[in-house]
Amino acid sequence: MSEKEAKNDNTGDTNEEKGTVKEETTDKEELDRGMKNDNKERQAKEVEEGTGGGSSSSEMFQTILRHVGDYGKWQWRVGIITSFCGVFTAFHNLAAAFLCAIPDHWCEVPGLQHVNTTLDLRNISIPWEINTDGKAKYSSCSYYNRDWDALVASGALSGDTLPDLPTNVSTNTCHDWDYNHTVYKTTVVEEWDLVCDERYLTSVVQSTYMAGVLAGAVILSELSDKFGRRTIALLSSVGILVSSVCVTFTTHYVAFIILRFLVAAFGSGVFLPNFVILMEVVGPEGRTTMGMMYQGFFSIGFMVLPAIAYFVREWRYLQLYISVPSVILLLYYWWLPESPRWLIMQGRHQEAFEILKEAARVNGGSMPQKEEMDVLMAHVNKEKTQAKLTQTRVFKKVTQFFKSIITLLSTKNMRRRCLIIFFAWFVVSMVYYGLAFSGGNINASIYLIVFLSGVVEIPSYILVCWTLKKFGRRLNLCVLFLICGAACLLIMAVPKEHVWVNLSLATVGKFFNSSAFGVAYIYSAELVPTGVRNIAVGTSSMCARIGSALAPFIVDLMGEMHYTVPSTVFGLLSITAGLLALLLPETGKTRLPETVEEVEAMPR
Numbered sequence: 001m002s003e004k005e006a007k008n009d010n011t012g013d014t015n016e017e018k019g020t021v022k023e024e025t026t027d028k029e030e031l032d033r034g035m036k037n038d039n040k041e042r043q044a045k046e047v048e049e050g051t052g053g054g055s056s057s058s059e060m061f062q063t064i065l066r067h068v069g070d071y072g073k074w075q076w077r078v079g080i081i082t083s084f085c086g087v088f089t090a091f092h093n094l095a096a097a098f099l100c101a102i103p104d105h106w107c108e109v110p111g112l113q114h115v116n117t118t119l120d121l122r123n124i125s126i127p128w129e130i131n132t133d134g135k136a137k138y139s140s141c142s143y144y145n146r147d148w149d150a151l152v153a154s155g156a157l158s159g160d161t162l163p164d165l166p167t168n169v170s171t172n173t174c175h176d177w178d179y180n181h182t183v184y185k186t187t188v189v190e191e192w193d194l195v196c197d198e199r200y201l202t203s204v205v206q207s208t209y210m211a212g213v214l215a216g217a218v219i220l221s222e223l224s225d226k227f228g229r230r231t232i233a234l235l236s237s238v239g240i241l242v243s244s245v246c247v248t249f250t251t252h253y254v255a256f257i258i259l260r261f262l263v264a265a266f267g268s269g270v271f272l273p274n275f276v277i278l279m280e281v282v283g284p285e286g287r288t289t290m291g292m293m294y295q296g297f298f299s300i301g302f303m304v305l306p307a308i309a310y311f312v313r314e315w316r317y318l319q320l321y322i323s324v325p326s327v328i329l330l331l332y333y334w335w336l337p338e339s340p341r342w343l344i345m346q347g348r349h350q351e352a353f354e355i356l357k358e359a360a361r362v363n364g365g366s367m368p369q370k371e372e373m374d375v376l377m378a379h380v381n382k383e384k385t386q387a388k389l390t391q392t393r394v395f396k397k398v399t400q401f402f403k404s405i406i407t408l409l410s411t412k413n414m415r416r417r418c419l420i421i422f423f424a425w426f427v428v429s430m431v432y433y434g435l436a437f438s439g440g441n442i443n444a445s446i447y448l449i450v451f452l453s454g455v456v457e458i459p460s461y462i463l464v465c466w467t468l469k470k471f472g473r474r475l476n477l478c479v480l481f482l483i484c485g486a487a488c489l490l491i492m493a494v495p496k497e498h499v500w501v502n503l504s505l506a507t508v509g510k511f512f513n514s515s516a517f518g519v520a521y522i523y524s525a526e527l528v529p530t531g532v533r534n535i536a537v538g539t540s541s542m543c544a545r546i547g548s549a550l551a552p553f554i555v556d557l558m559g560e561m562h563y564t565v566p567s568t569v570f571g572l573l574s575i576t577a578g579l580l581a582l583l584l585p586e587t588g589k590t591r592l593p594e595t596v597e598e599v600e601a602m603p604r
Helices: 003-050 057-068 073-083 085-094 148-154 188-192 200-227 229-249 253-281 284-311 315-335 340-345 349-363 370-389 394-409 412-436 438-442 446-455 457-471 473-493 499-526 530-556 565-583 596-601
Strands: 105-107 128-130 136-138 142-144 171-173 177-179
Touching (some): 073 284, 085 200, 085 253, 200 229, 229 253, 438 565, 446 457, 473 565, 499 530, 530 565
């Protein structure tokens, strides 16, 4: 073989080697591309499986939230921003305890208004009557029927002593009153004489307020789903500021209760959408803590209100002092973020991503990769399209509402569960506000009892977080109601003059009642299937508002019969609710039911 032939052979070998290398390189590139495609498919599958195997928008958003951080510094910042509205909500929810306080009062006797004397003319003009605790006091609604003009003209009332006049004479009903200003300089009661035959109007003030809370919860919560949580919270912040300040300057009773109705409605419009924002940006791990913090700010308002009222004894100034600070809510325009979950469902992805990027920056997290985000958004858009196809008209929504109510009550287990939990909400809300307003019936300072009612709430929330994990829902609800009821009933055995004992019992009742409120809220969502869960919780809340609306009538009107009647009613209802809770199933360690059939297949 010549050198040239050998060289050609070598060249051929080299070319074969190059061809082999090229083929191997091509195969490797194709393999890499295939692996990348497989990775994308696997990544998409992992995204879907990472959300529990489902593809709901809620699960998809939770996947994004895990990337950016679902319980970090950003969530705590949002938690504080959304929660401080609870302080102002608490101010107005409980303000009637001071605005509508009933001072000691007696008839302004015609003819005696301008008598210049240092003597107490009540001794000859006002009859005595027996109080609910068995003690005598001046009548609040009647005066002796005498010829007072003739007595004044005779000079019988200008001496150093009062004349000895017979007391077996007829009496007249008061048309005007004098008020004791030792505790309160002015109140709504004195402003419009809401005493005697008109006393029920004092209870109407708080009842119409609670009706406003319900109206705001129903209407503004619905609007927040349509127009955004932040939008409704901002509008309601302006509404609560304007309407609460206007209450200060009203001169008519009807205008007063209408404006307070609006204050209550706008209060719900701030409080509930803010809570939803917080719950929608926090992962499961932090929801209990954040929820407790949210309620904790309401408790702070509970405690601060009596401190303000103690130093401000004129109702108009008090109303102004608790209204003007709510101007801080206007800072929500700069501070309050919209719920990124709601923005995504509205197709406003860019706005949602900007908020999520800020969350990732603060938390030290990161946004998902583009491929993963595309998969997530595809699932969300698919659900959004399906949701649009299933949207119904208002009439159909109303029809669906009544169908859902029928579903709640149509079968044995569902009926038992719902009626018991509805009753529990009714009782727990009635007792919650009833005990806070009951200071006058047990001779306790209203300032002190409202303050202590707020103080005990925070430890009660901490207690229930621990007991729920250890003892479950049913036993908790039962025991908490029973202890609350027992504390209320024990007031019957304590004389009215033992103020501190009665105050302690009322405070113990309030402590366990607050814990029961927290359990009832969780329990009601776990007892019913997914399809009617929202309507069940909403109906429970409606029952609670009915209870809170009736509370002032029980405290004011039944308290006139005997000082222990309101606490006895609260005690008996609480014990009944506690015993009925034993008929419910334990849900703490079971999965939530999906259908009515699942509920009916259970023992109870």
